[in-house]
Amino acid sequence: MGAFHLTIEGLHVSFGGVKALTGVSVSAKAGEILAIIGPNGAGKTTLINTISGVYRPEKGRVRLDGQDITHLPPHRIAGLGVARTFQNIALFKGMTVLDNLLLGRHVHMRAGVFASSLYWGLAQKEEVQHRKFVEEIIHFLEIEPIRRKIVGRLPFGLQKRVELGRALALQPKILLLDEPMAGMNLEEKEDMARFILDVNEEWGTAILLVEHDMEVVMDLSHRVAVLDLGRKIAEGTPNEVRDDPVVIQAYLGSRPRAARGFGGDA
Amino acid sequence: MINRECGVLKTSYEADMALYPIPLARSTVLGIAIIVFLPFPVLANDYLLSVANLVNIAILGALGLNILTGYTGQVSLGHGAFMSVGAYTAAILATRYHLPFWLALAAGGVMAAAVGSFFGIPSLRIKGLYLAIATLAGQFIIEWSLNHITWISGGIQSSIYVPRPALGGYVINTQRGMYYLILIVVSLGIVAAMNLFRTRVGRAFVAIRDHDVAAEIIGINIFRYKLLSFAISSFYAGVTGVLYTYYLGIANYEQFTIVTSVNFLAMIIIGGLGSILGSIFGAAFITLLPILLRYVVEGIGGLFFTISDVAGVLTNLQLILFGGLIIFFLIVEPDGLKKLWRNITDYFRVWPFPY
Ligand SMILES: Nc1ncnc2c1ncn2[C@@H]1O[C@H](COP(=O)(O)OP(=O)(O)OP(=O)(O)O)[C@@H](O)[C@H]1O
Ligand SMILES: [Mg+2]
Numbered sequence: 001m002g003a004f005h006l007t008i009e010g011l012h013v014s015f016g017g018v019k020a021l022t023g024v025s026v027s028a029k030a031g032e033i034l035a036i037i038g039p040n041g042a043g044k045t046t047l048i049n050t051i052s053g054v055y056r057p058e059k060g061r062v063r064l065d066g067q068d069i070t071h072l073p074p075h076r077i078a079g080l081g082v083a084r085t086f087q088n089i090a091l092f093k094g095m096t097v098l099d100n101l102l103l104g105r106h107v108h109m110r111a112g113v114f115a116s117s118l119y120w121g122l123a124q125k126e127e128v129q130h131r132k133f134v135e136e137i138i139h140f141l142e143i144e145p146i147r148r149k150i151v152g153r154l155p156f157g158l159q160k161r162v163e164l165g166r167a168l169a170l171q172p173k174i175l176l177l178d179e180p181m182a183g184m185n186l187e188e189k190e191d192m193a194r195f196i197l198d199v200n201e202e203w204g205t206a207i208l209l210v211e212h213d214m215e216v217v218m219d220l221s222h223r224v225a226v227l228d229l230g231r232k233i234a235e236g237t238p239n240e241v242r243d244d245p246v247v248i249q250a251y252l253g254s255r256p257r258a259a260r261g262f263g264g265d266a
Numbered sequence: 267m268i269n270r271e272c273g274v275l276k277t278s279y280e281a282d283m284a285l286y287p288i289p290l291a292r293s294t295v296l297g298i299a300i301i302v303f304l305p306f307p308v309l310a311n312d313y314l315l316s317v318a319n320l321v322n323i324a325i326l327g328a329l330g331l332n333i334l335t336g337y338t339g340q341v342s343l344g345h346g347a348f349m350s351v352g353a354y355t356a357a358i359l360a361t362r363y364h365l366p367f368w369l370a371l372a373a374g375g376v377m378a379a380a381v382g383s384f385f386g387i388p389s390l391r392i393k394g395l396y397l398a399i400a401t402l403a404g405q406f407i408i409e410w411s412l413n414h415i416t417w418i419s420g421g422i423q424s425s426i427y428v429p430r431p432a433l434g435g436y437v438i439n440t441q442r443g444m445y446y447l448i449l450i451v452v453s454l455g456i457v458a459a460m461n462l463f464r465t466r467v468g469r470a471f472v473a474i475r476d477h478d479v480a481a482e483i484i485g486i487n488i489f490r491y492k493l494l495s496f497a498i499s500s501f502y503a504g505v506t507g508v509l510y511t512y513y514l515g516i517a518n519y520e521q522f523t524i525v526t527s528v529n530f531l532a533m534i535i536i537g538g539l540g541s542i543l544g545s546i547f548g549a550a551f552i553t554l555l556p557i558l559l560r561y562v563v564e565g566i567g568g569l570f571f572t573i574s575d576v577a578g579v580l581t582n583l584q585l586i587l588f589g590g591l592i593i594f595f596l597i598v599e600p601d602g603l604k605k606l607w608r609n610i611t612d613y614f615r616v617w618p619f620p621y
Contacts, residue, residue, distance in 0.1 A: 028497070052483055054479065054482075073482070073487075074482040074483050075482050075483075075485045075486055075487045075488070078482075078483060078484055078485035079485050082485060083484070086480070089482070090479060090480035091475075091476055091477070091480065092473055092476040092478055092480065092481075093470070093476065094472075094476055095472065095473075095476065099469060101474075102469060103469055103470070103473050103481075103484055103486075104484055106466065106470060106473075106484055106486055107484070107485035109466045111465060111466050113462070113467055113494065113498065114465065116462050116465040116466060116467045116468065117458035117459070117461045117462045117463060117464065118458070118461065119461035119464070123461075123465050126465075126466070127283060127464075127465055127466075128279050128283065131279045131283065132279060135279075142350075154339070164415050166484065167484075170484060170485065220375075
C-alpha cells in the first residue's frame, strides 16, 4: 500500500456548544480498508460528513491525493471521486433502482439540456453506455430482479445494497460507508461484507468503514482508528486496537449497545 | 398512456429505453396524434378550434410549471409573470423591430428564461412557502414594470397589438391555421420534456426534489440545476405567453396576473405533479371547466337567479369549484387526475393475466 490517499489533519467540528470532533487526524492509504469505530456520539458520522463537504470544520484540513478539499462544496468533492452512503439511507425513494444507480453516474455524464431534450447524438449514446455500466453494478450486487422496483418499497437490507450500488456507480477512488450493516440480519451482513471486500480487491477502491459490529471490523479492515467523544484515542491493526486498554475502557464506560459490540474481549 | 406488457420481450438497452417500449402504448400515442392532427382540425368549427387552442396553449404553460414545481420541487407563484415577459418581448420585437413570428417566439422564450432564472436565485437559500413568497414578489415586480415602464408597454392601457403570425410569407389568419401552429409548438414542447426526464438533466431535477442532500453528495450542483430548472420552466412560460399573445392578437399584462399563476398551479396539482400526462389533463380540465360551467349555469341558472345575477354567480361558483378541487386533490389524491387515469390503465396493462 502506497502513499496516503485521504489525509485528515487536526479536524475541529462543533455544533453550538457540542464539540463533535476535537483535533482528529487520520489517514487512509490508497487501496486500504480503514475502519472508524467508537461508541455512540463519538463523532464518526460527523467525520464522514466533514470529508464529504456536508459540514464545514472550524479548523483542520482534508486532503485527497494532496489536494486540499476542505472547503469545496459536496458536489465538487463527489466529482473528485469521493462517494458515500448514509447511516439512515438517503436514497431517492420515489425512483426506481435503475434511476438511483444512473444518478450515481451523474458526474461521468455530459449531455446538456439541448442534447437531452432532443434525445439525439451524445444524449442517447451516453444513456445507453451508462446504462450498460449500471447493469454491471446490478449484476455485481445481485439485484437484477429489482432493477425496476421503486426503492422506497424495498426491504431495508436491499435499500442498503442499492445505496452501496449508487455510490459504486460513481466509480469512487474512496468510498465512505456509514454503518453499512446496521439493522441487517446475518445473511445480509455476510453479503454486504463480501461486496465490500470485492470492491476493495477488484477495483482497488480505498474504503473508510464506520461500523459498530466488531466482528465485521476485525474481518474486513486493514487498520482501525478509534474515536471517543470527538477525539482519536487509538489507531492500529485490528488486533492492536482490540487489546488496547484505552479502547476497552472507552467502550466499557459508554452505553451498553457499543459495549456489547466488543463481546468477550472486554 | 395505455400499456400492455404481456408477451413483450426486449433484446437491447436501446429498445428498453425507448419512450414507449411497449408496442400497444406506442400505437395508442400514434393514434391520438393522428386524431389531433387530422380529423379534429378538419371537422371542428371555429369555436371548437378556438377552445382547443386555449387548451393547447395552457398545456405548454402547465408543462413548464410542472418542470419546476412538480419535477424539481421548487414552488413558483411567478409563472404568469414569466409568461408576460415572453408576451411583451415578442410583441415589442414583432411590432417595433418587425421580427418574424418564429424569431419573436424564440426570443420571448429566451427572455423569459433569463428573467425567470434571475428570480430563481433565492431558491438557493429558501424553500417551500418562503420561495413561494419570493416568486410572488417577482410576479408583482414584473407586473409593475410592465405597467409603469412606458418603453415596454407603449403607455396606452399597457397593451400592444401584434400582427397575425406569418411563416415564410404565409399569413396565418384562421383558427385552423392557429390550431396547427400551436399544436406543432406544443407537441415539440411535450416531446422535449419527455426526453428531458429520461436523461441526465431531468433525473437531476427529480433527485433535487426527492432528497437535496443526497443529490449534492452524488455530484449534482444543486444551485446550477435549480436555476436551470427555472430557466427551462420560464422558457416554456415565455413561449406560452407568446402563443397567447398571437392567439389574442394583443399583449396585455392583465392576461398574466397572479390569478394566472395560481390557475397554472391548480392545473398541475389537479392534473398531477411531476407528470407530463398530468400537465395535459390539468390544463385541459382547468381550461374547459369554466366553459362547461357557463353552459350549465346559463342553461339552468335562470331557474334560480335573475339574468343579471348569473354572471356573478358564475365567477364565484368557478372560484369555489377550483378551491374545492385543489383541496380535494391535495388531500385525497395528491397524484392528481393522471393517477386516476393510471388506475384505469393499470388494470388493462397486464390484462388478461393479472398474475
Ligand atoms: N447536525 C448536528 N447538529 C447538532 N449536533 C450534532 C449534529 N451532528 C452531530 N451532532 C453531535 O455531535 C456528536 C457526534 O455525533 P455523530 O453523529 O458524529 O456520532 P457517531 O459517532 O456517528 O454516533 P452513532 O454511533 O450514534 O452514529 C454527538 O454529540 C451529536 O449529538
Ligand atoms: Mg453515526
